[in-house]
Amino acid sequence: MRALPLAAALLLAAPVSAEVYTTGELGVVIERAAGSVLIVSHTRRAALARIEGLGDLSHASVTFSPDQRFAYVFGRDGGLTKIDLTTQTIANRVIQGGNAIGGAISDDGRLVAVSNYEPGGVKVFDADTLELVADIPMESKTVGLADVPGSRFIVSTWDSGQAWLLDHSADPANPEITVFENVGANPYDALVTGDGRTYIVGLFGEKGLTAIDLWADDPQPVRFLPDYGKDEPDLPVYKMPHLQGWTLAGDSFALPAVGLHQLLWVDAATLTESGRTDLHGQPVFALARPDQREIWVNFAPPDNDTVQVIDTMTHEVIQTLTPGPGVLHMEFTPRGREVWLSVRDENRIEIRDTRTYEVIGEVEAQAPSGIFFTDRAYRLGL
Amino acid sequence: MRALPLAAALLLAAPVSAEVYTTGELGVVIERAAGSVLIVSHTRRAALARIEGLGDLSHASVTFSPDQRFAYVFGRDGGLTKIDLTTQTIANRVIQGGNAIGGAISDDGRLVAVSNYEPGGVKVFDADTLELVADIPMESKTVGLADVPGSRFIVSTWDSGQAWLLDHSADPANPEITVFENVGANPYDALVTGDGRTYIVGLFGEKGLTAIDLWADDPQPVRFLPDYGKDEPDLPVYKMPHLQGWTLAGDSFALPAVGLHQLLWVDAATLTESGRTDLHGQPVFALARPDQREIWVNFAPPDNDTVQVIDTMTHEVIQTLTPGPGVLHMEFTPRGREVWLSVRDENRIEIRDTRTYEVIGEVEAQAPSGIFFTDRAYRLGL
Numbered sequence: 171m172r173a174l175p176l177a178a179a180l181l182l183a184a185p186v187s188a189e190v191y192t193t194g195e196l197g198v199v200i201e202r203a204a205g206s207v208l209i210v211s212h213t214r215r216a217a218l219a220r221i222e223g224l225g226d227l228s229h230a231s232v233t234f235s236p237d238q239r240f241a242y243v244f245g246r247d248g249g250l251t252k253i254d255l256t257t258q259t260i261a262n263r264v265i266q267g268g269n270a271i272g273g274a275i276s277d278d279g280r281l282v283a284v285s286n287y288e289p290g291g292v293k294v295f296d297a298d299t300l301e302l303v304a305d306i307p308m309e310s311k312t313v314g315l316a317d318v319p320g321s322r323f324i325v326s327t328w329d330s331g332q333a334w335l336l337d338h339s340a341d342p343a344n345p346e347i348t349v350f351e352n353v354g355a356n357p358y359d360a361l362v363t364g365d366g367r368t369y370i371v372g373l374f375g376e377k378g379l380t381a382i383d384l385w386a387d388d389p390q391p392v393r394f395l396p397d398y399g400k401d402e403p404d405l406p407v408y409k410m411p412h413l414q415g416w417t418l419a420g421d422s423f424a425l426p427a428v429g430l431h432q433l434l435w436v437d438a439a440t441l442t443e444s445g446r447t448d449l450h451g452q453p454v455f456a457l458a459r460p461d462q463r464e465i466w467v468n469f470a471p472p473d474n475d476t477v478q479v480i481d482t483m484t485h486e487v488i489q490t491l492t493p494g495p496g497v498l499h500m501e502f503t504p505r506g507r508e509v510w511l512s513v514r515d516e517n518r519i520e521i522r523d524t525r526t527y528e529v530i531g532e533v534e535a536q537a538p539s540g541i542f543f544t545d546r547a548y549r550l551g552l
Numbered sequence: 553m554r555a556l557p558l559a560a561a562l563l564l565a566a567p568v569s570a571e572v573y574t575t576g577e578l579g580v581v582i583e584r585a586a587g588s589v590l591i592v593s594h595t596r597r598a599a600l601a602r603i604e605g606l607g608d609l610s611h612a613s614v615t616f617s618p619d620q621r622f623a624y625v626f627g628r629d630g631g632l633t634k635i636d637l638t639t640q641t642i643a644n645r646v647i648q649g650g651n652a653i654g655g656a657i658s659d660d661g662r663l664v665a666v667s668n669y670e671p672g673g674v675k676v677f678d679a680d681t682l683e684l685v686a687d688i689p690m691e692s693k694t695v696g697l698a699d700v701p702g703s704r705f706i707v708s709t710w711d712s713g714q715a716w717l718l719d720h721s722a723d724p725a726n727p728e729i730t731v732f733e734n735v736g737a738n739p740y741d742a743l744v745t746g747d748g749r750t751y752i753v754g755l756f757g758e759k760g761l762t763a764i765d766l767w768a769d770d771p772q773p774v775r776f777l778p779d780y781g782k783d784e785p786d787l788p789v790y791k792m793p794h795l796q797g798w799t800l801a802g803d804s805f806a807l808p809a810v811g812l813h814q815l816l817w818v819d820a821a822t823l824t825e826s827g828r829t830d831l832h833g834q835p836v837f838a839l840a841r842p843d844q845r846e847i848w849v850n851f852a853p854p855d856n857d858t859v860q861v862i863d864t865m866t867h868e869v870i871q872t873l874t875p876g877p878g879v880l881h882m883e884f885t886p887r888g889r890e891v892w893l894s895v896r897d898e899n900r901i902e903i904r905d906t907r908t909y910e911v912i913g914e915v916e917a918q919a920p921s922g923i924f925f926t927d928r929a930y931r932l933g934l
Contacts, residue, residue: 190638193574194620194929213619213661236886237595238576256572277887279595319843319888320907339907366843385845385865421803421821439803461701461748461932463767483767504618504930505659506701525702525721545930547576548886550843 191218193238196255197501197543199512199519200243201536202227207243208535209258212503212510212543215521215531219258225249230540231272234547235297236279241542242297244273250284252300255544262300266293274317274552281338283323285312292325292336294345303342308334314360314371314413316551318384326357326371333360333369333382333391353380353391359413362551372413373399381441394441399428412455424465424482426453433467433480447485450476455499458482459524460506468497468511477511479527489527493520501541512538573600575620578637579883579925581894581901582625583918584609589625590917591640594885594892594925597903597913601640607631612922613654616929617679618661623924624679626655632666634682637926644682648675656699656934663720665705667697674707676720676727685724690716696742696753696795698933700766708739708753715739715751715764715773735762735773741795744933754795755781763823776823781810794837806847806864808835815849815862829867832858837881840864841906842888850879850893859893861909871909875902883923894920 191211199208199217206222224230226247233242240261243251248267253260268288275282281303283294291307292315310327312334318324321339326332333353336345355375362369362384371380371391377399380391411426422444423436433456435445451473457466465480474497479489496514503509508530511520514537521531546552577595588604606612608629615624622643625633630649635642650670657664657679665676673689674697692709694716700706703721708714715735718727737757744751744766753762753773759781762773793808804826805818815838817827833855839848847862856879861871878896885891890912893902896919903913928934 190621192619192621192638193576194926195618211619236577237574237593239572239574256574277889319845365845367845463701463747463749505932507659544576545927548927548930550887 193255193544195544196238197510197541198232198241198243198253198255199533199535199538199542200227200230200232200540202230202539203537206536207232207241207253208533208538209253209255210519210533210541212508215508215533217533217535221253221258221260223260224251224263227539229271232540232542232546233273233275233282233552234542234544235275236547238544238547240297241544242273242275242282244270244284246270248284248286248288250282250295250300264295264300266295266302271311271313272315274315274323276317276321276323276338277319277550278321281321281323281342283315283317283325283336285315285325287311287328290329292323292334294323294336294338294342304336304338304345306334306336306345306347308332313357314369316360316362316369317366318362318369319366319550324360324362324369324384326353326360328356328358331355331357333357333371335384335389348389350382350389350391353382354378354393358410361413364549364551366550370413372410374410392441395425395434395436395443397443398425398434411453422482424456424458424480426456426467433465435485445485447480447487449487450478450490457500457502459509460502460504464488464524466500466509468500474498491522491527493522494518496537498539499541501543504543504545510541512541514538575637575926577926578620579892579923580614580623580625580635580637581915581917581920581924582609582612582614582922584612584921585919588918589614589623589635590915590920591635591637592901592915592923594890597890597915599915599917603635603640603642605642606633606645609921611653614922614924614928615655615657615664615934616924616926617657618929620926620929622679623926624655624657624664626652626666628652630666630668630670632664632677632682646677646682648677648684653693653695654697656697656705658699658703658705658720659701659932660703663703663705663724665697665699665707665718667694667707669693669710672711674705674716674718676705676718676724686718686720686727688716688718688727688729690714695739696751698742698744698751699748700744700751701748701932706742706744706751706764706766708735708742710738710740713737713739713757715742715753715762717766717771730771732764732771732773735764736760736775743795746931746933748932752795754793774823777807777816777818777825779825780807780816793835804864806838806840806862808838808849815847817867827867829862829869831869832860832872839882839884841891842884842886846870846906848882848891850882856880873904873909875904876900878919880921881923883925886925886927892923894923896920 195213252262267286273284294304310329315325333350335348354373358374360371425434433447451469494513519533581590623635634644649668655666676686692711697707715732717730736755740756742753751764807816815829833851876895901915
């Protein structure tokens, strides 16, 4: 058995006295106003470095290479930045579009896809070089891009109400394309369930949601929750909830209501509503703790200083926490024992124990928004 | 924002020409006969180094620290070895008992527990120093040790038919202990479901299985599948199936039958049998591909040269593969695109694409058995 090449051995060998950082402990925090990101460690509850010059990071999202070495940051200005977490430098950066809304990495780690408002459609890049591999115009703004197992991506078109399934397994440059019509008026967001099976689309232009079972022999869009959507004209919608917030807890989905101070429980088997929980404000994210026993919810303004915790067995609110103004995002440590909360308006991240709910750490950050730990490298449907 | 300390920077900074290895790409392969382990990379499909001197590694298992830096190897001879994956050295090793059967790490990463045949009971160690923190004799051999969220462990007692829940959250050295009586005669293995909620115990001395819902206000052992177990005296049981092989696929468990050439499908909600699939031999592991669309099964002698793939929608065998003699274990890459198969009697690991089923790589190993990738650092109930 050959030993490691010397160079690699040097990289891995640590003087006894030295600190060793592993990709397994890392994460990336978006500093949207500053156009920078922090590289953080969730095991040390600390920030390690700041990387600047990433452009407009409002609504930015992050995915990771399968070995956790690289973070791909998708900026609102169409910038796609590849960060090397081991050197804490920008490995590569391209402006791939004029106005982008998110991205995904294929399950083989070879392709990175970006969905665009301007010029619309989806562009697919080589994950190593960021060279353009495929350009798929769809004559529409695109939203809700996610990876589907088997070197595939799926995305929805805002203007034409379609979903496009792109299969790059045979020829990365020429994906096999399946277009699903009549997904609904103006899809605004979507997600793929954690098993990569079901694509769920939120609609802005009409009520209800659409699901597509990608395991079916002949997948078809199916409308469900026909009453779901904004249904109280006197109550403005401050922020459309993130469908990424959808989480399967036991046999139910916990779904943030639109424009209501409620969490909706949806039976996963029948896709029918099974209950509601009254909340402190309009929910934005409703995230299951990794053990799925609790749902953590943050809120739209003016209630975005608060986080509530709901028991998935009783559907009751068991905690109302007030980390501070501008709680924009929450990320659990991989096994769910701790949670990181972005407190934008106080320029800090608050870390709490998810069993005692006590504050156990804090990290300085400039107007932090999204928090992304490297365990996402292993998840499907992101 | 302070930069990294120099030493750490050195560790993370790579000359452009050098190879960089990350903990995110690594795994550990047990070489049981040689008493050694290989450190491997699943993204490179390669072995990086061999570490020797780990003693008797038959039935050995591995868990990882939350940052993926350390692998804890639990040997059959009571040896507990802590391997530093970044230096590829043995960081620490203790002989904690005379005859051990497995271990687990707490969800806070602070405690490592080992279950023993001899002297019996469970010993709990400091994950950093491997110093003994708690010794819990149970007057019995113990099996089926797993972590439960909240700094807890659960284990079953072979001789007395109990399950012990150990809660180390308040005082690591003095766990709060809950004993469940009448779990059944001679538990031989057990598992905690991926959400950390349900403890399922396999029984050697009688038919049926036992489930304990750890989310219940007053958890109680519940017997189910009353006919499950060896029920054909003319068909010897070559190997008891591994309950770790239990996997929830959709709304069903796929369960290896005992002494039968069958896979049992069990409705997860009712814990009743919902169907059977005839197999090539006596199943040992039945593992769901991470997207849960397929179950991969290996077999006891004399059929252990074969692997079968079952569709979780149709319950039909869709592939019968013959990697070679002595397929002891299977491990999927984190997003399930590839699978590693130990082919013990040919001293190699075979790597296959899980979409095309084709062989895409091979790694030399000395009589390999268990394969453990570092994504396990993030999983509950291991």
